[in-house]
Amino acid sequence: MTILQERTQAADETANPPMRRNASITPYLFLVPYFVLFAGFMLLPAIYGLWISLHDWDYLLPGKPFVGLDNYQALFDPASAVFDFFWQSMQATGIFTVASVPLLLVVPLAVALLINRKFPGRTFFRAVYFAPYVLGVAVIGVLWRFLLDPNLGAVNAVLGTTTPWTTDLPWAWISLVGVTVWWTLGFNAVIYLAGLQDIPRELYEAARIDGGGKWAEFRHVTLPGLRPVLLFVVINTVLNSANMFGQAYLITQGAPGVETRTAIMYIAQTGLRDFKMGSAAAMSYLLTIALLLISLIIFRLFRTKD
Amino acid sequence: MSRVRGIAWYTVLLGLSLIFIAPLVWMLLTSIKTPGEATQVPPTLFPQKITTEAYGTLFEAGSQTPVLRWFLNSLLAATGQAVLVLIVASMAAYPLARMQFRGKNLLFGMILATLFVPIFTLIIPNFLIIDRLGWLDTLWALIVPGAASAFGVFFLRQFFESLPRELEEAAVLEGANSWQVFTKVILPLSKPALATLGLISFLTNWNDFIWPIYVLFSPTSFTLPPGLGILQGAYTINYPVVMAGAAIASIPALLLFVLAQRYIIEGVSRSGLKG
Numbered sequence: 001m002t003i004l005q006e007r008t009q010a011a012d013e014t015a016n017p018p019m020r021r022n023a024s025i026t027p028y029l030f031l032v033p034y035f036v037l038f039a040g041f042m043l044l045p046a047i048y049g050l051w052i053s054l055h056d057w058d059y060l061l062p063g064k065p066f067v068g069l070d071n072y073q074a075l076f077d078p079a080s081a082v083f084d085f086f087w088q089s090m091q092a093t094g095i096f097t098v099a100s101v102p103l104l105l106v107v108p109l110a111v112a113l114l115i116n117r118k119f120p121g122r123t124f125f126r127a128v129y130f131a132p133y134v135l136g137v138a139v140i141g142v143l144w145r146f147l148l149d150p151n152l153g154a155v156n157a158v159l160g161t162t163t164p165w166t167t168d169l170p171w172a173w174i175s176l177v178g179v180t181v182w183w184t185l186g187f188n189a190v191i192y193l194a195g196l197q198d199i200p201r202e203l204y205e206a207a208r209i210d211g212g213g214k215w216a217e218f219r220h221v222t223l224p225g226l227r228p229v230l231l232f233v234v235i236n237t238v239l240n241s242a243n244m245f246g247q248a249y250l251i252t253q254g255a256p257g258v259e260t261r262t263a264i265m266y267i268a269q270t271g272l273r274d275f276k277m278g279s280a281a282a283m284s285y286l287l288t289i290a291l292l293l294i295s296l297i298i299f300r301l302f303r304t305k306d
Numbered sequence: 307m308s309r310v311r312g313i314a315w316y317t318v319l320l321g322l323s324l325i326f327i328a329p330l331v332w333m334l335l336t337s338i339k340t341p342g343e344a345t346q347v348p349p350t351l352f353p354q355k356i357t358t359e360a361y362g363t364l365f366e367a368g369s370q371t372p373v374l375r376w377f378l379n380s381l382l383a384a385t386g387q388a389v390l391v392l393i394v395a396s397m398a399a400y401p402l403a404r405m406q407f408r409g410k411n412l413l414f415g416m417i418l419a420t421l422f423v424p425i426f427t428l429i430i431p432n433f434l435i436i437d438r439l440g441w442l443d444t445l446w447a448l449i450v451p452g453a454a455s456a457f458g459v460f461f462l463r464q465f466f467e468s469l470p471r472e473l474e475e476a477a478v479l480e481g482a483n484s485w486q487v488f489t490k491v492i493l494p495l496s497k498p499a500l501a502t503l504g505l506i507s508f509l510t511n512w513n514d515f516i517w518p519i520y521v522l523f524s525p526t527s528f529t530l531p532p533g534l535g536i537l538q539g540a541y542t543i544n545y546p547v548v549m550a551g552a553a554i555a556s557i558p559a560l561l562l563f564v565l566a567q568r569y570i571i572e573g574v575s576r577s578g579l580k581g
Binding site: 026027028030031033034035037038040041042044045046048049052059111114115123125126127128129130131132134135136137138139141142143144145146147151152154157182186187190191193194195229232233235236239242243245246249250264267268271272277280281284285287288291292295 | 315318319322323325326327329330332333336344345347348349393394395397398400401402405407410413416417420422423424425426427428429430431432433434435450451452453454456459484488509512513514515516520530531532534535537538545548549551552555556559560562563564567568570571574575576578
């Protein structure tokens with residue numbers, strides 16, 4: 001660097017406090033530690049995964065021949081060994097998502113509306129409804145496996161039934177969806193609640209003066225007011241449901257046959273148990289693309305409504 | 307609100323609470339029953355004979371299921387990752403919130419984009435990377451990869467942006483460099499946000515299930531969540547032991563939640579709102 005450049009830079013720095021001073025490398029230095037991790041465990045694996053998906057990548061074998069798009073083609077070829085199992089697992093994921101998302105959008109909203117008023121003990125109730133969410137899926141899984149046990153479980157004892165909650169359809173689905181709603185309801189409810197509190201009071205007063213009833217108030221003030229929050233809740237809930245794994249792994253173990261084995265469960269099994277990583281990587285990319293498309297569609301839906 | 311409606315409404319709230327709490331109470335009560343009583347039909351609510359036998363079995367020396375070891379592993383992994391997240395995320399969030407520089411929007415956009423990529427896509431290549439690094443079956447596998455938390459950077463950036471500029475300018479006029487501004491002005495002002503992120507990171511890692519069940523192999527390197535899976539398999543007929551294990555895994559999380567409820571809930575709702 002020439003002396004002149006150094007001087008102009010020094011002059012710049014004194015003339016422009018905080019915001020513009022950083023034509024230097026300082027901001028990049030601050031970012032280095034994070035980006036080392038980001039590059040190593042986000043970017044690199046994303047690219048590496050694509051590479052793997054183009055190979056017949058068996059972890060246990062020395063040779064990993066390049067096979068181009070074969071792994072992807074196999075997923076669309078009814079004659080291939082993976083076709084049935086893969087689409088069966090995608091269907092399981094689909095069933096779970098379609099069944100759980102509407103409940104996880106509506107029930108938490110009802111709960112949030114219930115505790116939206118100011119009353120003594122509100123913080124307590126909010127904490128109680130949120131509590132199961134702070135427990136991990138492992139705890140939730142072994143606990144409900146026991147509660148739902150067809151012979152010894154408390155659920156059948158309380159209801160006085162002998163329902164095969166974990167071993168037969170549609171009960172296994174009802175169990176998985178029910179447990180998930182119980183477990184994660186508090187998360188969405190808390191976000192709705194924060195959104196509700198951001199809606200200006202005056203809007204409700206205006207609606208009241210216009211003579212709208214409770215329902216009109218809900219439709220014309222509450223719902224539009226929740227729109228920004230709703231976008232987050234919808235995307236987050238869809239992605240989480242589509243990534244369901246632990247509940248089925250621990251509660252139904254895929255039962256009755258492989259009907260409740262979700263896509264993530266099957267991918268994990270293929271890649272990390274049977275070590276067919278090329279095929280598993282191809283599946284995970286297909287699933288990711290599907291989810292990104294769904295996220296895009298949701299974004300669009302929210303935008304055109306404006 | 308009329309009195310009758312008020313009562314009806316509290317009844318609904320309490321009824322709901324019961325649904326959320328009862329399974330957890332059942333877990334604790336079962337853990338202090340005898341194996342015979344736990345599988346009795348119809349079940350008893352309160353134990354006829356209170357016993358700590360199940361906990362004894364878990365903490366027995368030389369057991370096939372070293373729960374104490376799992377507990378310590380969980381504690382180390384969760385604390386280690388929370389500390390790492392706080393360091394790297396706060397350092398990254400500072401320039402993203404408070405400085406202008408070339409490529410800023412691109413970098414931040416890249417970080418944000420990863421919030422929409424299902425983490426599972428990366429699990430297979432990450433498994434191979436961890437293998438290359440020689441970290442399979444060690445706690446490093448649990449601590450380091452997850453610390454590339456896009457959520458952490460995003461969350462802290464939002465908070466840093468809300469801090470007043472005057473303090474920073476005053477420090478600069480007194481001759482402070484960027485590092486001093488960061489450590490002496492920004493971080494002290496951000497204690498609530500840092501505490502919230504630390505807690506959320508800790509809980510997330512404490513509860514992580516899918517990643518540890520695949521990168522850890524030997525019983526001594528397990529954390530509690532994969533350990534519970536083993537307990538369920540090993541003691542299928544001894545439910546008090548399984549429930550005692552579940553209680554050991556949930557009590558620290560629940561305690562932390564009760565103590566820091568406001569931070570956790572606010573952190574969660576804030577991250578959703580500004581998303």
